[in-house]
Amino acid sequence: MEAKGCRYQFRVVVLGDATVGKTSLLRRFVEGAAGTLEPEPEPEPEAAPTVGVEFYGRALQLPAGPWVKLQLWDTAGQERFRCMTRSFYRNVVGVLLVFDVTNRKSFEHIPDWHQEVMATQGPDKAVFLLLGHKSDLESTRCVSAQEAEELAASLGMAFMETSAKKNCNVDQAFQTLANAIQQALQQGDIRLEEDWGGVRLIKPQIPRLPSRKQHAGPCQC
């Protein structure tokens, strides 16, 4: 992950039901940055379910100027891993809540995911963004953008639609979340705290000058 020149590290968790596309979204975002020659690589059709938590990273430049390092935690959507994934909620500043626009149940579970994080973190610690994923599957869609927007508004967050398959809005989603975190920091809604890993300030590395021989000054004898 590019760290040079980064001023902050934001820790972000991606949550949502199994198979909504969390891993594909993250991979698209991270691998997109590596400059692949294929403009539209297909998400792996037989993508294996995430076991526990996996980590990704990418640096982003904020419109205000500074670079941020995004540390991204991909969680397993399956219920049997919930105990493990829950332990990661406290130390995040950003949460992407993902549902699949063709899977009604995954949309209905969004308030539960939101509540899980709130119960661990308390209010005002994290910035949330709701994502309706697989927007390329228009013919089998069963959640409209309007009702998703209404849910997002009722939970106090923004909403976007994404597709890893078509590479639609993927970078924009992470950029939107990072900008909102930066604004919350600037306005003092989120504060840096020593024992909290959500936001870390990255101190610029000052190059060490070669040590010079110490002169003891004029001889005293």
Ligand SMILES: Nc1nc2c(ncn2[C@@H]2O[C@H](COP(=O)(O)OP(=O)(O)OP(=O)(O)O)[C@@H](O)[C@H]2O)c(=O)[nH]1
């Ligand atoms: N059509 C379409 N399919 C997608 C998209 N993103 C992911 N998929 C497919 O959805 C399935 C599940 O994707 P994953 O990324 O493994 O989903 P997940 O949410 O990480 O799943 P868990 O690890 O079990 O929680 C795979 O078959 C992907 O190829 C997308 O944008 N469009």
